[in-house]
Amino acid sequence: xxxxxxxxxxxxxxxxxxxxxxxxxxxxxxxxxxxxxxxxxxxxxxxxxxxxxxxxxxxxxxxxxxxxxxxxxxxxxxxxxxxxxxxxxxxxxxxxxxxxxxxxxxxxxxxxxxxxxxxxxxxxxxxxxxxxxxxxxxxxxxxxxxxxxxxxxxxxxxxxxxxxxxxxxxxxxxxxxxxxxxxxxxxxxxxxxxxxxxxxxxxxxxxxxxxxxxxxxxxxxxxxxxxxxxxxxxxxxxxx
Ligand SMILES: NC(=O)c1ccc(N[C@@H]2CC[C@@H](O)C2)nc1
Numbered sequence: 001x002x003x004x005x006x007x008x009x010x011x012x013x014x015x016x017x018x019x020x021x022x023x024x025x026x027x028x029x030x031x032x033x034x035x036x037x038x039x040x041x042x043x044x045x046x047x048x049x050x051x052x053x054x055x056x057x058x059x060x061x062x063x064x065x066x067x068x069x070x071x072x073x074x075x076x077x078x079x080x081x082x083x084x085x086x087x088x089x090x091x092x093x094x095x096x097x098x099x100x101x102x103x104x105x106x107x108x109x110x111x112x113x114x115x116x117x118x119x120x121x122x123x124x125x126x127x128x129x130x131x132x133x134x135x136x137x138x139x140x141x142x143x144x145x146x147x148x149x150x151x152x153x154x155x156x157x158x159x160x161x162x163x164x165x166x167x168x169x170x171x172x173x174x175x176x177x178x179x180x181x182x183x184x185x186x187x188x189x190x191x192x193x194x195x196x197x198x199x200x201x202x203x204x205x206x207x208x209x210x211x212x213x214x215x216x217x218x219x220x221x222x223x224x225x226x227x228x229x230x231x232x233x234x235x236x237x238x239x240x
Contacts, residue, residue: 001030001031001032001107001108001151001152001155002031002032002034002078002081002107002108003031003032003033003034003107003108003110003148004034004035004036004074004077004078004081004107004108004109004110005033005034005035005036005109005110005112005141005144006035006036006037006038006067006070006071006074006109006110006111006112007035007036007037007038007110007112007140007141007144008037008038008039008049008112008114009112009114009139009141010035010037012139012141012142012145013033013035013141013144013145014033014035016141016142016145017031017033017145017148021152021153021158021159022148022149022152024158025152025155025157025158028157030152030155030156030157030158031148031152031155031158033148034077036070036073036074036077037070038062038066038067038069038070039066040070041065041066041069041070041073042065042066048063049062049063049066049067050062050063050114050115051063053116057116058116059115059116060115060116061115061116061117061118061119062113062114062115062117062118062119062122063119064119064121064122067111067118067119067122068121068122068125071083071109071111071122071125071126072125074109075109075125078107078109080106080107081106081107081108081109082101082104082106082107082108082109082127082128083109083111083125083126083127083128084108084109084110084111084126084127084128084129084130084144084147085110085111085113085118085122085123085126085128085129085130085140086110086111086112086113086129086130086131086132086140086141086143086144086147087113087117087118087129087130087131087140088131088134088135088136088137089129089131090128090129090130090131091128091129091130091131092131092132092133092134093130093131093132093133093146093147093150095150095168097130098147098150098151098153098154099154101147101151102151102153102154102155102165103154108147108148108151110140110144110147110148111125111126111140112139112140112141112143112144113139113140114138114139114140130143130147131143132146132147153165153168154166172211173222174208174211174212174214174215174222175211175214175215175218175219175222176211176214177206177207177208177210177211177214178192178210178214180192180195184196192206194206212227212231213231216228216231216232
């Protein structure tokens with residue numbers, strides 16, 4: 001899968017893709033990360049990419065010419081890629097969207113803004129505005145890196161066989177159960193006995209119960225009315 005970033009700060013992207021799981025995925029050829037810098041499509045001595053907004057207002061706006069020239073170049077390299085602009089007001093990313101992207105077989109062009117944002121005419125070249133959440137950042141690079149990271153987890157071979165993304169708790173719609181590893185006793189806190197029992201039926205039901213309890217406590221919105229009723233309603237016994 002190819003990820004092409006239209007960005008004024010390619011080093012930020014390259015740095016993010018040069019560690020750990022993403023770096024290994026790139027070296028195994030499972031993902032290809034590259035950048036195109038709109039500043040390379042300027043023709044003035046100052047290599048100007050932004051200008052003050054018509055109508056007044058604070059900050060600077062990204063000029064359309066360099067951005068669109070860079071997006072055109074990106075589309076030449078990846079004609080079938082999905083062009084996504086990272087914007088606070090875009091569709092809010094969630095795991096189901098990540099899975100949609102991961103299974104789409106598409107490559108991706110991420111258009112990363114800076115300053116006060118894009119000249120509106122740039123969006124003519126954009127398939128979709130995407131947001132990682134309702135907050136504003138100084139640039140679109142970190143949100144784009146997050147989207148690349150989340151999608152990459154679904155590419156076979158990127159994660160080890162064991163921790164496959166297809167098994168993510170988010171796929172069950174519940175929060176993750178607690179995880180433990182050695183030592184059994186850490187500063188007086190012991191690993192739950194059941195996890196060392198070797199009884200996998202018992203372990204699985206313990207884990208499901210923990211996921212349900214965590215989800216009820218932290219993200220009841222992820223539970224169906226029936227699940228909530230089972231967990232809190234007229235049960236013959238109260239879920240401890
Ligand atoms: N929540 C988000 O995904 C998000 C995306 C981009 C962003 N900031 C950039 C800088 C200027 C403009 O292009 C938008 N902030 C937040």
